[in-house]
Amino acid sequence: MAAAPDISMLTLYEKYRDIIEKGSSPQVNAERQKAVEAFNRLGIPSNKKEAYKYTNLQPWFKPELNPVLTNKGFEGNITEIFKCDVDTIDSHTIFIVNGHYQNGSNGSVLPDGVLVGSFTQLSKEHPKIVETYFGKNAPAQEDGLVALNTMCAVDGVFIYIPKNKVVEQPIQIVNLLSGEEDTLVFQRNLIVAEEGAQARILFCDHTLTSNRFVVNSVTEGFVNPLANVDFYNIQNQHNGTVQFGGYYFNQEAQSVLNANYFTLNTGTTRNNIFMRLNGSHAESHLSGLYLTDKNQHVDNFTFIHHAVPDCQSNELFKGVMDDSSTGAFTGRILVSPDAQRTNAYQSNNNLLLTETAKMNTRPQLEIYADDVKCSHGATVGQLDDNALFYLRARGISKDEALILLMYAFAYEVIEKIKVPALKEQIRELVEKRFRGELDKCDSCIICNQLADKFQELAK
Amino acid sequence: MLKIRNLHAKIDDKEILRGISLDVKPGEIHAIMGPNGSGKSTLAAVLTGNEAFEVSEGSVEFSGKDLLEMAPEDRAREGLFLSFQYPVEIPGVSMTNFMRTAINEQRKYRGLEPLSASEFLKLMRDRKNLVEIDSDLTNRSVNEGFSGGEKKKNEIFQMAMLDPKLAILDETDSGLDIDALRVVANGVNKLRRADNATIVITHYQRLLDYIQPDYVHVLYKGRIVKSAGKELALELEEKGYDWIKKEFEE
Numbered sequence A: 001m002a003a004a005p006d007i008s009m010l011t012l013y014e015k016y017r018d019i020i021e022k023g024s025s026p027q028v029n030a031e032r033q034k035a036v037e038a039f040n041r042l043g044i045p046s047n048k049k050e051a052y053k054y055t056n057l058q059p060w061f062k063p064e065l066n067p068v069l070t071n072k073g074f075e076g077n078i079t080e081i082f083k084c085d086v087d088t089i090d091s092h093t094i095f096i097v098n099g100h101y102q103n104g105s106n107g108s109v110l111p112d113g114v115l116v117g118s119f120t121q122l123s124k125e126h127p128k129i130v131e132t133y134f135g136k137n138a139p140a141q142e143d144g145l146v147a148l149n150t151m152c153a154v155d156g157v158f159i160y161i162p163k164n165k166v167v168e169q170p171i172q173i174v175n176l177l178s179g180e181e182d183t184l185v186f187q188r189n190l191i192v193a194e195e196g197a198q199a200r201i202l203f204c205d206h207t208l209t210s211n212r213f214v215v216n217s218v219t220e221g222f223v224n225p226l227a228n229v230d231f232y233n234i235q236n237q238h239n240g241t242v243q244f245g246g247y248y249f250n251q252e253a254q255s256v257l258n259a260n261y262f263t264l265n266t267g268t269t270r271n272n273i274f275m276r277l278n279g280s281h282a283e284s285h286l287s288g289l290y291l292t293d294k295n296q297h298v299d300n301f302t303f304i305h306h307a308v309p310d311c312q313s314n315e316l317f318k319g320v321m322d323d324s325s326t327g328a329f330t331g332r333i334l335v336s337p338d339a340q341r342t343n344a345y346q347s348n349n350n351l352l353l354t355e356t357a358k359m360n361t362r363p364q365l366e367i368y369a370d371d372v373k374c375s376h377g378a379t380v381g382q383l384d385d386n387a388l389f390y391l392r393a394r395g396i397s398k399d400e401a402l403i404l405l406m407y408a409f410a411y412e413v414i415e416k417i418k419v420p421a422l423k424e425q426i427r428e429l430v431e432k433r434f435r436g437e438l439d440k441c442d443s444c445i446i447c448n449q450l451a452d453k454f455q456e457l458a459k
Numbered sequence B: 001m002l003k004i005r006n007l008h009a010k011i012d013d014k015e016i017l018r019g020i021s022l023d024v025k026p027g028e029i030h031a032i033m034g035p036n037g038s039g040k041s042t043l044a045a046v047l048t049g050n051e052a053f054e055v056s057e058g059s060v061e062f063s064g065k066d067l068l069e070m071a072p073e074d075r076a077r078e079g080l081f082l083s084f085q086y087p088v089e090i091p092g093v094s095m096t097n098f099m100r101t102a103i104n105e106q107r108k109y110r111g112l113e114p115l116s117a118s119e120f121l122k123l124m125r126d127r128k129n130l131v132e133i134d135s136d137l138t139n140r141s142v143n144e145g146f147s148g149g150e151k152k153k154n155e156i157f158q159m160a161m162l163d164p165k166l167a168i169l170d171e172t173d174s175g176l177d178i179d180a181l182r183v184v185a186n187g188v189n190k191l192r193r194a195d196n197a198t199i200v201i202t203h204y205q206r207l208l209d210y211i212q213p214d215y216v217h218v219l220y221k222g223r224i225v226k227s228a229g230k231e232l233a234l235e236l237e238e239k240g241y242d243w244i245k246k247e248f249e250e
């Protein structure tokens, strides 16, 4: 007999139900109701569930945690204080604190009709957009963690790019975690790029305080015909962070999506990265780099669904794993019966620096069409001793040679970054990380200045 | 400069070097010849500190220091250089970054300030001209996708950059066409000074037409079985290695 699902988080929802529903739009609350039922059935997945085999999040999501269900805000004028301190990346920056949008935009003017702001607020103001998109991608009826998010999340970022609008400036979302006790954070994001729209969106995930954080964040992304979206997630959180990140994208005809996931530091991370190629000649480029040490754990579960003919997907994930860290990669590719002339390429390469680091990698191909080009490859290996000796024989110390080789392994993923300033910063961050100079987010150069200010402000 | 005494080395309990003694003085060029599998590359690997080989007996002194005690990087910093028989491809490490790191680590060891960006670039340019290497090669990852000849030229380029006291060239001539051979030999000759020395490992006379050795040694089954002047190389060229094999077969 299967064990009963763990639905203890329901008590949290029931306790705070009024607060949760009060500010939300009726449509979002309607989805919430369906999610309550789903969660009751599904619960938090344990590692007995095949998709969660390598990561058991059940012990972490407990109602005893301190949930942040309202926008705590802060004193002072955040717009003034946060006014563009980051000179290297010229971006339109906004801040999310514990899942709640702060009026922290750097004030840059966005093209007409482009919306970047609070999910709570904009979902109320734009019921049409919500009706068309919200809940259409994230599988609240199938995955207990998505059901939990849909049930409890109140705020997050809402990004809407109207037809044919091109947003030149990268849109940077700084997701900050801050608290005094063990904190539970829910965040719900919606990204819509209408036909022919173009945008580059950057999520930076950080921790500001040393307490434990358990995060459940779900992002739905819609890349409509001919739209072009670059999405970057840079995760640099302390080792006491447990983050479930669900990223569910839908792509329509001739759209291009580049999605890049960098896990530089974390405690436990589980990413669900889903792409549905739902219009012909759509292209999906997905890449990831995870650098783990100590007892960190990173699990990237990717699922690319070729639902229609003539689409292309490319997937590259790489990991450098030290100490007793563990990782998992699942590369699920589903090619529907109609999806002829599909091209799907996948690879996952891992570098284990110790004998105690462990990696589980599994491709899962389900191909129901016959005219398909599909390749996959997975490697788990050690550093090349010959290369190490070659470098040392030129006078380079062993430590420095190791850094060069680790960087050499990682660079292929870094090279995929299309924002030059961001590429440069990631290069530096990765190198710092390999040197052991990047223990916590407070050394992150992307937004440390901003983070410092926020901390001052929060006092 | 280099004093090898009764050097024995093994791998997986198989003894490959079986008592080698050799002296190299500043300004000298030594050629080590011998049939395939006689232990030439092993000697180079042991001298440069490749940990795959275990030294079971003997000693090596380099500029008055115990070479066998040192880490590979310190041997290089003391001025030892090996042009590898099989240079390693290292995708993702650019030649420029590789050389800058190597030079500055060597300078640090000697108590010198790192080279500035412009000094470094100037040095690169000078040395590239010296060894007639394609400028394009230094823009790429270390040896990645290089042809056999390009790899060998790249070894000589690195030698020119690092300016070693003692360079060991392990079959740097093999697989080179005559033009590349000339380039490599010219590079070596231009870098030659009264205070440095070279060991040329080869099994052809060809390279020795361009680089005139002071001594020629024949290595066979882990031992130096013959040493003489450069005329020995000609003799080997004429007669092949069979007579050596016959004479020293046990």
Ligand SMILES: Nc1ncnc2c1ncn2[C@@H]1O[C@H](COP(=O)(O)OP(=O)(O)O)[C@@H](O)[C@H]1O
Residues within 6 Å of the ligand: B011, B012, B016, B034, B035, B036, B037, B038, B039, B040, B041, B042, B043, B052
């Ligand atoms: N890594 C190794 N493992 C096992 N045997 C080796 C290894 N390297 C060299 N040998 C053996 O040592 C002997 C000498 O090889 P090597 O030094 O490469 O010869 P040479 O350079 O003179 O052709 C050969 O018998 C070879 O098979």
Ligand SMILES: [Mg+2]
Residues within 6 Å of the ligand: B040, B041, B042, B085, B170, B171
């Ligand atoms: Mg050899």
